[in-house]
Amino acid sequence: MRIGILGSGLMGAGLGRLWALCDHDVTFSYARSRHKLERLARESGSAQGTVAETVATSEVLLLAVHWSRIDDVLEQAGELDGKPVLNCCVPLNDRNSELVLGTTTSGAEELARRRPRAGWVSCFNTTPSESFAPVFARKGKAPAPQVLVCGDDPDAKTIAGGLIRDIGFTPLEAGRLRNARFIEPFAMATAELAYAQPGGPALTYRFEKLRG
Template sequence: MKIAILGSGLMGAKLGTLWGQCGHDVTFAYSRSPAKLERLARESGGAHGTVAEAVAGAGAILLAVHWSRIEDVLAQAGDMAGQVVINCCVPLDESNTDIVVGMTTSGAEELARMRPRARWVATLNTSPSESFAPVFARKHLDPSPHLLIYGDDPEAKEIAGDLVREIGFEPLEAGGLRTARFVEPFAMVTAELAYNQPGGAALTYRFDKLRD
């Protein structure tokens, strides 16, 4: 599958590299540093280019930019009509300390309003990027850690869920895109646990229902 990686920060760089290792045709785009895009493409066996080039013909698009850059990257991406767009953005202010959208809406819902013809699904934002490589290295071990996945397009969620499984996580169905109103604050809880509490940043989680 051709996957467009819009954003070359921690999330985009690590996910694109892992999906490249899984055999996907990964194209990196949108960075202040062209050299970084070139390096990521080389290390993943993929390509790099403009946002428009990356999005063209992509079977899935990963949106992994800071909230302050959303309007710019969407302008370059076009309407993405009919394309599966996987959102891992949390709508944070410039200091990355406060959520700027909620509780009667969410970042994910606002993105869907900005590009209503795209097929939106949200996931990957409730476990820090530091967890991806160790989970990938252990992906054949059970049980797999969960990642919440939510959206209103069942087929888009299936495609995103398969990509989540490929890097070693188990996608946990969490309802429609409206769930983002509660997941995005939860993502801040996982960030607190990962970065401000002892034990390191490679945080994962798993929810289990207890049965008699």
């Protein structure tokens, strides 16, 4: 699958590298320097390009930028008509200390309003990037850790589920995109557990329904 990465920080770079190892055709775009994109592409055997080029040539996109960069990346990306877009952005302030949207809307819903003809799927935003490599290394061992997934486009969610499994996680169905208004605050809880509590940042989770 041709995957375009819009954003080359810890989330975008981490997922892009692993998808490249799964033999997907990955293109990295949107970084503070062209040198960084060239290095990512070289190290992972992938491609790099402008945002517009990446959108045009990709079958599916990952949006992985800081919320303060959303306006800029969307302007460069265009309308995204018909594109499945996996969104792992959390609507945080510049200090990453507070949500700037919540309870009555969400970052995911705001993105869908701005690009309504894209197939938006919210995922990976409650999963620290430090967990990606160790989960990938244990891929295939049960039970797999989960990734919360919400969205309104069934086909886009199917694609997202496959890419989540490629990394070694299992998708956990969390309903419609409007549920992102409750999931995005949970990202603040996972960040607290990963970065402020003992044990290191490679945090994963599983929810289980008890029967009987």
